[in-house]
Amino acid sequence: MHDAYPDYEYKRITDITLNDLYNMGAKAVAVDLDNTTVLDSTLRAPGGVKEWLQTVRAAGFPVIIISNTYTIRAWWLSKKFGNLPWISMADKPHTAAFFKAAKMLGIEVSDMVMIGDRLFTDVMGANKAGAISIKVDPFEPEKLFAEKFRKERKKEREYLEKRRKERNAENRRFSRKSEKIK
Numbered sequence: 001m002h003d004a005y006p007d008y009e010y011k012r013i014t015d016i017t018l019n020d021l022y023n024m025g026a027k028a029v030a031v032d033l034d035n036t037t038v039l040d041s042t043l044r045a046p047g048g049v050k051e052w053l054q055t056v057r058a059a060g061f062p063v064i065i066i067s068n069t070y071t072i073r074a075w076w077l078s079k080k081f082g083n084l085p086w087i088s089m090a091d092k093p094h095t096a097a098f099f100k101a102a103k104m105l106g107i108e109v110s111d112m113v114m115i116g117d118r119l120f121t122d123v124m125g126a127n128k129a130g131a132i133s134i135k136v137d138p139f140e141p142e143k144l145f146a147e148k149f150r151k152e153r154k155k156e157r158e159y160l161e162k163r164r165k166e167r168n169a170e171n172r173r174f175s176r177k178s179e180k181i182k
């Protein structure tokens with residue numbers, strides 16, 4: 001399985017500062033819709049999201065929507081967020097949409113951050129495409145297909161926990177090695 005470990009983790013999209021984006025080396029920002037910028041399966045954006053998107057764009061980062069949702073909804077939300085370019089039915093974690101987005105924005109995919117709430121679609125797809133992956137917490141548990149998502153979220157938690165442990169163990173091995181070299 002391809003790596004679904006995020007490069008960065010935040011609670012909310014609005015917690016990501018412009019400085020963070022500069023430090024990540026980002027030139028453009030791709031965002032997921034459900035549970036990242038809008039409440040799941042709705043057209044409602046929690047407070048601050050629309051303003052955050054405006055701030056990021058005003059600072060010179062082009063923003064694009066990459067969503068697995070159906071077209072009319074992506075179109076409507078792109079209007080709501082100030083005519084963002086958008087890709088619907090993106091089929092994440094397949095990488096085609098990420099490359100298409102980078103091309104639409106005229107940047108390299110490695111200069112694009114992908115912000116999303118799901119490990120095995122948003123993060124894994126971004127990692128596979130070579131974009132910078134940012135995982136945010138979902139706003140709320142999914143109501144549609146609740147049982148499917150409950151299982152998916154459990155899988156995500158277990159995966160993150162396992163990978164964190166592996167990475168900590170690697171870091172410990174590495175620091176022991178470098179101590180020896182000294």
Ligand SMILES: [Mg+2]
Binds near residue numbers: 035118
């Ligand atoms: Mg989502």
